[in-house]
Amino acid sequence: MKTRIIFLSTLLLIAFAFYAFHAPQDKKKGGPWKIEAKYKAMKNPSAGDAESIKLGKTLYAKHCKSCHGNAGLGDGPKAANLETFPGDFSDAKFHAAYTDGEMYFISILGRDEMPKFDSKIPDEEGRWAVVNYVRSLKK
Amino acid sequence: MKKILFSILLTAACTFSMMAQDEVAAEAKVKDKPVRPGFQSGMLIDNQTTYVSSPKTLEMDIQHKFGKMDKGFSDLFGIYSPGANIRLGFSYTPIKNLQVGYGIAKQNMYNDFSAKYVVFEQTRNNTFPVALALYGNLAINGTDTTGSDKLNFYGVNRLSYFGQVIISRKFTDWCSVQLNGSFSHFNAIDSLYDHDKLSVGINAKFQFSPQSSILVEYDVPLKVQGIAEHLAFFNPAKPNLGIAWEISTSTHTFQIFVSTADGLLPQHNAMFNQNDFTKGDLMFGFTIARLWSF
Numbered sequence: 001m002k003t004r005i006i007f008l009s010t011l012l013l014i015a016f017a018f019y020a021f022h023a024p025q026d027k028k029k030g031g032p033w034k035i036e037a038k039y040k041a042m043k044n045p046s047a048g049d050a051e052s053i054k055l056g057k058t059l060y061a062k063h064c065k066s067c068h069g070n071a072g073l074g075d076g077p078k079a080a081n082l083e084t085f086p087g088d089f090s091d092a093k094f095h096a097a098y099t100d101g102e103m104y105f106i107s108i109l110g111r112d113e114m115p116k117f118d119s120k121i122p123d124e125e126g127r128w129a130v131v132n133y134v135r136s137l138k139k
Numbered sequence: 140m141k142k143i144l145f146s147i148l149l150t151a152a153c154t155f156s157m158m159a160q161d162e163v164a165a166e167a168k169v170k171d172k173p174v175r176p177g178f179q180s181g182m183l184i185d186n187q188t189t190y191v192s193s194p195k196t197l198e199m200d201i202q203h204k205f206g207k208m209d210k211g212f213s214d215l216f217g218i219y220s221p222g223a224n225i226r227l228g229f230s231y232t233p234i235k236n237l238q239v240g241y242g243i244a245k246q247n248m249y250n251d252f253s254a255k256y257v258v259f260e261q262t263r264n265n266t267f268p269v270a271l272a273l274y275g276n277l278a279i280n281g282t283d284t285t286g287s288d289k290l291n292f293y294g295v296n297r298l299s300y301f302g303q304v305i306i307s308r309k310f311t312d313w314c315s316v317q318l319n320g321s322f323s324h325f326n327a328i329d330s331l332y333d334h335d336k337l338s339v340g341i342n343a344k345f346q347f348s349p350q351s352s353i354l355v356e357y358d359v360p361l362k363v364q365g366i367a368e369h370l371a372f373f374n375p376a377k378p379n380l381g382i383a384w385e386i387s388t389s390t391h392t393f394q395i396f397v398s399t400a401d402g403l404l405p406q407h408n409a410m411f412n413q414n415d416f417t418k419g420d421l422m423f424g425f426t427i428a429r430l431w432s433f
Contacts, residue, residue, distance in 0.1 A: 058349040061348075061349030066388065117389075119196065119433075
């Protein structure tokens with residue numbers, strides 16, 4: 001009887017530890033974005049521009065870092081409270097999946113847990129700067 | 140004939156040249172966009188900046204100043220001191236560059252109504268080398284005066300006003316400086332004071348990371364005999380020195396500071412501040428601003 005209790009307790013502990021380490025990875029991934037055609041075709045006026053990336057880094061630190069993390073891995077301090085994984089910006093697949101215009105739509109207009117930033121980043125220069133900085137996080 | 144032809148060609152060349160210059164000038168005018176904001180918040184410790192939030196932004200401010208830190212560890216540098224002051228304020232940006240606000244403060248039970256308007260912003264090609272903002276408020280002293288002052292302290296006698304012109308310049312991404320000139324007026328005031336007070340100030344922001352900055356303020360109430368009602372100044376207000384660490388996020392701005400004046404309304408500091416930083420009259424304080432966008 002005693003052995004059985006110890007065995008079950010150990011099993012429970014392992015299960016708990018496994019869950020504790022596994023749970024954050026189980027955050028659901030957001031479904032496909034419904035993006036209007038006009039955004040898909042939008043041209044990035046400052047793609048790859050060093051000044052734009054520098055500005056984007058500042059805006060990212062202020063508006064995005066708390067959820068998306070310092071390096072864009074989706075591990076910011078607020079990410080733990082989200083139901084949806086915020087995405088991994090270092091992953092090349094993420095970047096291949098979206099055009100700059102689509103990234104603009106996702107970043108600025110948002111949906112569900114991803115807030116809108118159109119009033120916080122009111123100018124086009126700043127919005128594209130965020131897109132350019134996120135692009136620069138690709139490994 | 141040749142001369143006539145030459146004259147026509149010369150006139151045409153001049154005209155095209157002038158048109159081209161106009162186009163270049165017009166293009167430069169269109170391209171001269173405002174610089175990105177030099178300040179990350181509308182407040183700089185006790186002062187206003189030339190920054191106004193985006194339209195349809197509601198801001199809630201919690202301002203707190205502890206007591207003077209001159210007693211050292213006995214009251215934990217003023218944190219346990221009974222002389223604390225607090226203000227709760229709200230401001231809203233209905234249209235671009237205009238902000239209106241309302242707040243209540245513990246000191247003198249002030250209720251204040253304020254407005255700030257950015258007349259023009261600094262531009263990148265120096266069409267406007269500085270930004271200019273106007274700020275004004277009206278405060279109501281809500282102190283209970285059931286004592287001997289009751290007869291003199293009613294209605295409009297409780298009102299005080301503050302008007303300020305602020306000029307700022309963003310020098311680099313990390314350094315912005317502003318100068319201000321202010322006029323304070325109290326409808327009713329102790330007979331030994333003047334009703335009016337002029338003051339000037341200099342404020343600066345030094346940003347050392349994308350979210351963090353050091354803020355400095357120095358405000359000097361002026362002794363201007365031309366608007367004085369007495370031959371000598373009785374207990375003239377002392378300058379206000381402050382230094383803060385500011386942290387700015389998407390939805391909050393935090394300022395943790397040490398400053399001289401105990402008031403949270405600018406006209407109160409300009410008229411009554413008796414704390415002297417040269418004698419160690421300093422206090423801890425903080426400001427929390429929460430922003431909501433609609």
